[in-house]
Amino acid sequence: MRRLALFGPVVDDTALTFGPRAVPLSVLDLAPVPDDGTAGDALRATVDLARHAERLGFGRFWVAEHHNMPGIASSAPPVLIGRIADATTTMRVGSGGVMLPNHVSLVVAEQFGMLEALHPGRIDLGIGRAPGTDQVTAAALRRSPEGLSADDFPDQLMDLLGFFTGRSARPPRSSARRRPSAAASPTCSTPPAPTS
């Protein structure tokens, strides 16, 4: 998965690393629901794990997006990211990832712009292009079965970048489809920085 470290890609120098080459260590969580527990239990456990991971020195804590899976409680990453960022103080928090085809790019830009405004320098936006669910649920997310066959991920991604920066990021050949005055609010003060 390619990620967009939209608000600064650098993890704290003091973050936990592995080996002589200092590979940074981070956490990706799906908020698994225990057999005898509830989604609420799973989400509270995820917040507890994030606090623990911060104390241990992990640099980032990311949460996934999955839908219609009873065993996974992480269906709305921005909601969970906000709660985790509130519960921690220094660790970066983000999505791994937001499944962009399930959403309108402007809404994603505004959700993560708000998170960045509330927690400056701590928010990562990881993006994926899979549905993160079954076909029926994916069709519901995209409002129609026709939405499943849409192949406009590159345009969506360019829109997302454009909404953060307030200027079109699409190639000229498709710029006619874009709304030139649209921008996310809040937006970010740091230019997006794609990383691999």
Next chain:
Amino acid sequence: MITTMVFDPADRLASFERIAALARASQAPGVPADAPQHAS
């Protein structure tokens, strides 16, 4: 990016404590720079 799955539903916190301990041990003096970096 290197990924390692950690899933001990009985005690997830302990799983990450073990990972952190491994990471700190891997940076102890005397560990050669070309030592294997696989922690799973």
